Amino acid sequence: MLKIHGIPRSRAFRCIWAAEEAGLPYEVIPIGFQPGFKLERSVDINPNNKIPALEDGDLMLFESLAINLHIAKKAGAPLMPAGHDESRALQWTLWTATEAEPHVMRWSYNAYLKPEAERVASEAAAGKEALDARLAVLERELAARPFLLGGAFTVADLNLASVLYGSWLNGYDYASFPKVKAWLDACLTRPAALKARKQREG
Ligand SMILES: N[C@@H](CCC(=O)N[C@@H](CS)C(=O)NCC(=O)O)C(=O)O
Structure with a gap:
């Protein structure tokens, strides 16, 4: 257990x-x-x-x-594929931790997590600007395939979507990233996610 x-x-x-x-x-x-x-x-x-x-x-x-x-x-x-796809799952997981999460958190703390009086609008904007640059990368990747590694949901999708989840739920503007939005919708409404x-x- x-x-x-x-x-x-x-x-x-x-x-x-x-x-x-x-x-x-x-x-x-x-x-x-x-x-x-x-x-x-x-x-x-x-x-x-x-x-x-x-x-x-x-x-x-x-x-x-x-x-x-x-x-x-x-x-x-x-969920964890073998061979080169396992390496790609590690790649996307490290990308999530280093390229996405710091900017997600900078936006999140200053957009909805901290008490309102402690939020700094310029910090939220800086987080959003940096995250948008990474979402543009993701948008191009997801134009080529439905999930990060291909046709199936894997731990690479789980790790990245779980880090983006708070932003998705709390009003982050994904309008410029329709492929990312559709992918997040699909990941976060899977039976296990629900x-x-x-x-x-x-
Ligand atoms: N990189 C760590 C971050 C863990 C982390 O910061 N957890 C928070 C809760 S979500 C925590 O324990 N905060 C309490 C503290 O920092 O004292 C992970 O992904 O597990």
Whole structure:
């Protein structure tokens, strides 16, 4: 049984979605937030003291997207394809973490996450400008195929769509990126995504 430490209203959402896609049994060990996004208690199995963290038998893992790669690997294809496509899944996951997530978070904190009085409009705009540049890359890629690696949904789609999820749900303007919008709509309304979203949004 996978043990996902965290709560659905955190990056643990990504791992809950992955476990649902993989069809693997899991339990959520809840650790929530105090005001200011500080954790209500420490996460003993993560040296960074952050959520999510995964326990899979005697394996302890941190980093939500790495946890998802592990879960996908356990499930095998099509979630984690073999050969060159596995390398492409790693490529898109690193792209997600380095090229997309910092700008998503800069926009998100200043557009809807922080209390209104603490939001800085110029910070939200800078995040959006940087993210739009990456979405333009994604738009061109998705013009060639329905999912990042080809015709099937894989962990590459899961990791990127789960990082873009908050922006998609909270009014980010995707009008200039219709292929990205259609791909996000498809990823985030999959049955497994809906099950994870129900835990977070419900
Ligand atoms: N890169 C890490 C980020 C983890 C992270 O920042 N988690 C937040 C919750 S979504 C957290 O634990 N915040 C509490 C804190 O930083 O004290 C991942 O993707 O797992």
